[in-house]
Amino acid sequence: MKYTRIIVTRYGGPEVITVAEQECPAPMPGQVRVKVLAVGVSLPDVLAREGVHPETPRVPYTPGWDLVGIVDQVGKGVSGFELGQTVAAMPISGCYAQYVCLPQRKFIPVPAGLDPAEAVAVVLNYITAYQMLDRSAKVKPGQRVLIHGASGGVGTAFLQLGRLAGVEMYGTCSTQAAEVVKELGATPIDYRNSDFVQEIRHLTGDGVDAV
Missing domain, CATH: 3.90.180.10 (Medium-chain alcohol dehydrogenases, catalytic domain)
Structure with missing residues (x-):
């Protein structure tokens, strides 16, 4: 054949x-x-x-x-x-x-x-997000994580998995995508109009556990 x-x-x-x-x-x-x-x-x-x-x-x-x-x-x-x-x-x-x-x-x-x-659209994005969450960052419930590109394919996968893991999440995104990031369980940070480092310090007081 x-x-x-x-x-x-x-x-x-x-x-x-x-x-x-x-x-x-x-x-x-x-x-x-x-x-x-x-x-x-x-x-x-x-x-x-x-x-x-x-x-x-x-x-x-x-x-x-x-x-x-x-x-x-x-x-x-x-x-x-x-x-x-x-x-x-x-x-x-x-x-x-x-x-x-x-x-x-x-x-x-x-x-x-x-x-x-x-x-098939799930495979690469969600495996990548899982590896970052579980194997690289090894975050625990209640810990804080900053996700860059939170409204992208891997970013939204990370938000969904992070919510299931009980992680406190902050995500950089555009103003247009802020509502999506918020709906997925993260605090959106406008990377175009703000300094995300200063914004994280303002929101958390002492930073995050993983980026």
Whole structure:
């Protein structure tokens, strides 16, 4: 069976993207093959294509940071996944293809009924926000956090996760986005018309625990 995938042949702009038709890979032992339903298009994808991201693959490579798809085949020794099941993965590259084979540990189930395009929009932003909140900052309930770019994709993900974690949050944003940031549980700080350092000191008295 043939399948199509995108290949970046050299680093650069959109002109370096090519389309290739090849034999579809079969899953090796321990691997799951998925039929790709949706992939993300993110800033890391663009930076990798340009060759400037810290985790840029060597060319030639297939781009695509994250995906949502349905299980199409499973390799020997795979358990916990069923044919037709919707799953998500974030392998950092390789997702711009009709079919993708990855080790089963790379996949997580996606709740039934979610739109694949909406589900894949969650993967990179929320994993990034979770890692900052839990692994890097290691904040505890009641601690204070300042989030820069609080109205962006990762910023809003951080606000939602931070609210669940019981964190006191302050977020830099534009005046237009202030209401959204407030609704998500943070105190908005207008980065264009105020000094956020002075504003944080004024609001908290002694600063924040993490930025």
